[in-house]
Amino acid sequence: MIKLERRAAPSSMGLVLIPVIAVFLALITGAIFLYLNGLSSPKGITWGQVFAVYGGMLDGAFGSTYGVSETIVKAIPLMLCGLGVSMAFRMQLWNIGAEGQFYMGAFGASWLALTYPELPVYLMLPGMVLLGLLCGGLWALIPGIPRAYLGVNETITTLMLNYVAILWVNYFIFGPWKDPQGMNFPLSKPFEPSAVLPTLGSSRVHFGLVFALAIAVLLWFVLKQSRWGYEVTVIGESPRTARYAGMNIKKNIILVMFVSGAIAGLAGMAEVSAITQRMQQGLSPGYGYTAIIVAWLAKLNPFAIILVAILLGALQVGGYSVQTTGVPAAIVFMIQGALLFFVLGGEFFNRFRIVLKNQGKVEV
Amino acid sequence: MTESLLVDMRQITKKFPGVLANDQVELQVKRGEILALLGENGSGKSTLMSILSGLYRPDAGEIYVAGHQVSFKSPREAIKAGIGMVHQHFKQVETFSVAENVILGSKDAGFTMNTKQVEKEIAELSQGYGLQVDPTAKIWQLSVAERQRVEIVKMLYRGSKLLVLDEPTAVLTPQEARELFQVIKQMTTRGQSVILITHKLNEVMEVADRVTILRNGKSVATRERSQVNERELARLMMGQDIIAPTKRKLGNLGQPILQLKDVSAPSDSNRAGLCNVSLSVREGEILGIAGIAGNGRRELAEAIVGLRSLTGGSITLCGKDVSNFSPREIIEEGVSYIPEDRLGSGLVPNLGAIDNLILKEYRRPGLGRGPFINRKLAKEFALRLIESVGVKLTGLEAPVKMLSGGNLQRILLARELAAKPKVIVAVYPVRGLDIAAAEAVHQMLLEQRSKGAAIVLISEDLEELLKLSDNIGVLYKGTLMGVLPVTEAEPEKVGLMMLGSQPEEVKAS
Numbered sequence: 096m097i098k099l100e101r102r103a104a105p106s107s108m109g110l111v112l113i114p115v116i117a118v119f120l121a122l123i124t125g126a127i128f129l130y131l132n133g134l135s136s137p138k139g140i141t142w143g144q145v146f147a148v149y150g151g152m153l154d155g156a157f158g159s160t161y162g163v164s165e166t167i168v169k170a171i172p173l174m175l176c177g178l179g180v181s182m183a184f185r186m187q188l189w190n191i192g193a194e195g196q197f198y199m200g201a202f203g204a205s206w207l208a209l210t211y212p213e214l215p216v217y218l219m220l221p222g223m224v225l226l227g228l229l230c231g232g233l234w235a236l237i238p239g240i241p242r243a244y245l246g247v248n249e250t251i252t253t254l255m256l257n258y259v260a261i262l263w264v265n266y267f268i269f270g271p272w273k274d275p276q277g278m279n280f281p282l283s284k285p286f287e288p289s290a291v292l293p294t295l296g297s298s299r300v301h302f303g304l305v306f307a308l309a310i311a312v313l314l315w316f317v318l319k320q321s322r323w324g325y326e327v328t329v330i331g332e333s334p335r336t337a338r339y340a341g342m343n344i345k346k347n348i349i350l351v352m353f354v355s356g357a358i359a360g361l362a363g364m365a366e367v368s369a370i371t372q373r374m375q376q377g378l379s380p381g382y383g384y385t386a387i388i389v390a391w392l393a394k395l396n397p398f399a400i401i402l403v404a405i406l407l408g409a410l411q412v413g414g415y416s417v418q419t420t421g422v423p424a425a426i427v428f429m430i431q432g433a434l435l436f437f438v439l440g441g442e443f444f445n446r447f448r449i450v451l452k453n454q455g456k457v458e459v
Numbered sequence: 460m461t462e463s464l465l466v467d468m469r470q471i472t473k474k475f476p477g478v479l480a481n482d483q484v485e486l487q488v489k490r491g492e493i494l495a496l497l498g499e500n501g502s503g504k505s506t507l508m509s510i511l512s513g514l515y516r517p518d519a520g521e522i523y524v525a526g527h528q529v530s531f532k533s534p535r536e537a538i539k540a541g542i543g544m545v546h547q548h549f550k551q552v553e554t555f556s557v558a559e560n561v562i563l564g565s566k567d568a569g570f571t572m573n574t575k576q577v578e579k580e581i582a583e584l585s586q587g588y589g590l591q592v593d594p595t596a597k598i599w600q601l602s603v604a605e606r607q608r609v610e611i612v613k614m615l616y617r618g619s620k621l622l623v624l625d626e627p628t629a630v631l632t633p634q635e636a637r638e639l640f641q642v643i644k645q646m647t648t649r650g651q652s653v654i655l656i657t658h659k660l661n662e663v664m665e666v667a668d669r670v671t672i673l674r675n676g677k678s679v680a681t682r683e684r685s686q687v688n689e690r691e692l693a694r695l696m697m698g699q700d701i702i703a704p705t706k707r708k709l710g711n712l713g714q715p716i717l718q719l720k721d722v723s724a725p726s727d728s729n730r731a732g733l734c735n736v737s738l739s740v741r742e743g744e745i746l747g748i749a750g751i752a753g754n755g756r757r758e759l760a761e762a763i764v765g766l767r768s769l770t771g772g773s774i775t776l777c778g779k780d781v782s783n784f785s786p787r788e789i790i791e792e793g794v795s796y797i798p799e800d801r802l803g804s805g806l807v808p809n810l811g812a813i814d815n816l817i818l819k820e821y822r823r824p825g826l827g828r829g830p831f832i833n834r835k836l837a838k839e840f841a842l843r844l845i846e847s848v849g850v851k852l853t854g855l856e857a858p859v860k861m862l863s864g865g866n867l868q869r870i871l872l873a874r875e876l877a878a879k880p881k882v883i884v885a886v887y888p889v890r891g892l893d894i895a896a897a898e899a900v901h902q903m904l905l906e907q908r909s910k911g912a913a914i915v916l917i918s919e920d921l922e923e924l925l926k927l928s929d930n931i932g933v934l935y936k937g938t939l940m941g942v943l944p945v946t947e948a949e950p951e952k953v954g955l956m957m958l959g960s961q962p963e964e965v966k967a968s
Contacts, residue, residue, distance in 0.1 A: 319834070320831050320832060320834065321830050322822060322827075322830055322832055323830060325821050325832060326821075329807050329810070332809050333804075333806075333809075335800075335804040336803070336807050338766065338786060339786065339798060339804045339805060340786075340818045340819060341765075341786040341787025341789070341819075343785075
């Protein structure tokens, strides 16, 4: 007879094994769809060709300097947004609004770059960073404050505000900020060089990577070594105990939402400053949503978030690179979706163990 | 003998992390009888009934239904065996009609529902038992009492031979409760059995044929209703062998430390919270608070430690008005709190011993500079506390929820007593603990008393109160019935006060 037993503590092996198995299963799921997709083509497809697609993706993402740098470029916003949402998730605040916070951060930075283009670089870039953080953080406070004081469900409000943020930015690039030389495309004027983050050599890998690594270390340190990090941990684990210990839960909800949004806002600033170098439509291909997968796959561990972001960045770059062979790029999103599905499904095995036995035995 | 037994639960044991909820419990239900299951909150009634109705599975023990051994894997299997439970919180779909709720989840509901047929059957059932229910009404239109009837009808419809009612009168007015009792008496005349979970003695006397009493997870007694009185039931429920308090020397009581004046506070369900409670605890005094669950014990504790806001009155600490201070301010005034739910609100289950031990200390400069916690100092601090209470831990990082109940409570006490508190509020401090652990906890409290702390000890165990307290106050429906010196607090007298008698009346009787 099969029976489920609740585990007293999540198994330590599971913590590592489950994400690995989840990645594996997601790739298999993707392979099945690739195979089915290939069947409909006139030439048909073999399993060997399916796995060649994965090989091509791997090669595209890591096989050349260009591939590696593109992978990191895609990973930077995922790292930052992932770190941002992980902070909120730690307190069981389901901030799925990193996408909107990303856009608002980019908006704030762009505003400075476009309104005061003559600012010297030593004022411009710090100013843009500051505004990116501030706008992202404030945007997250809009759902954060009602959550803290009225218990308004932040999952819904953060999600809805993503659309508001995107439309807000669209208004500017279709309207007041539209580049007169932009051939009517929804783009702002390009930034002055003083508003562009430095890059590593001639590659597109930019200073945002330093932001991400620094924030990962900072978050880890704050959570492990600071009084505030301790409060966040306790509140996330057991709000009742936190109240009992005299912790101010409302204040911390607001603070954590701000920090969470600010980090996602910084991601938006880095992207707009270093990559597009102007505000434009579709700045993010859904980094804020993918970041949720990153944070969960990484079990909210700051350093694991860096690694997982690179993995998912590689997946995107690899996906683009195999497009030329006729594989739909949408396969990337499918694998991402399958990943989240398997990771969340795997949580089940973390909490329960499956026991095969005939009779309930006693353990005292 | 056996064939007259509908249900026979033998040696049922169920452990939860840190708590022994049921310890070799015995329970028998005869056909056509009303059995009251009496016990304090936390005595294991609900766990036992959840086992019987298939929600939990016992760690040990056997269950027989009509002579056959059963092992329910789900509530559905229990229902199939004729055991239906009516929970305190009804599991109903508000926008569905009564009939739809009744067939919801039942096996014979196919893809399409023959609502008309079900409605007819429900109408017949409710007529037969005097349960007034309109099968076409939507749930949201119904009162709580009506919803309860729907649950009962649901169980009858599914062919329950045994109906388990979990504190059914908690949500009812006295009139509604009387109607409900009529209904369940009616059922027994039709051969059905009923288990009535309750902690109200008058209900037992009113409807039960027999009563089984649980205390601290053990079944302490089963009696025929005709052979007991309320007084004896109270004695069994609170503590069986109450030793008459020895004429022990009372402590040297000093200045009043904690004073409550006309304190009123709401309860969670807007029923009796606290009404105009006034009391005073002096230096080196243990004030015991007795009272049956739901009469304001928890509210009193929470009001003192700042977790429940006052609607009236004032609380002073060493002469300083601390009414409606935040929990944090109260902690800073030197008040320690040992809460009822030690794992759920006193500790962080998934964190290790260190993180749990610094819970009240982490803000103080002793553990690090500025905004940081010095992990080395935290570890030393934790080790000191662990040593002071003599707990053996396998690891300082292992989640504390893995610890036994006794060790959990020692950790919690170590933390709460570390800051040399002026006031200690302890709620059921030994509930669920074995004798050795309970004794250790008592010694710690007595030690604090001799150090001059003012202690409010809230307990359901009269024996514990009589053993430790200098004075005993009794709460009934949120009011303090009086405070007696322990030398005058005879168990019977306190017991009657817990049922609502004034101390003067008790003396007169």
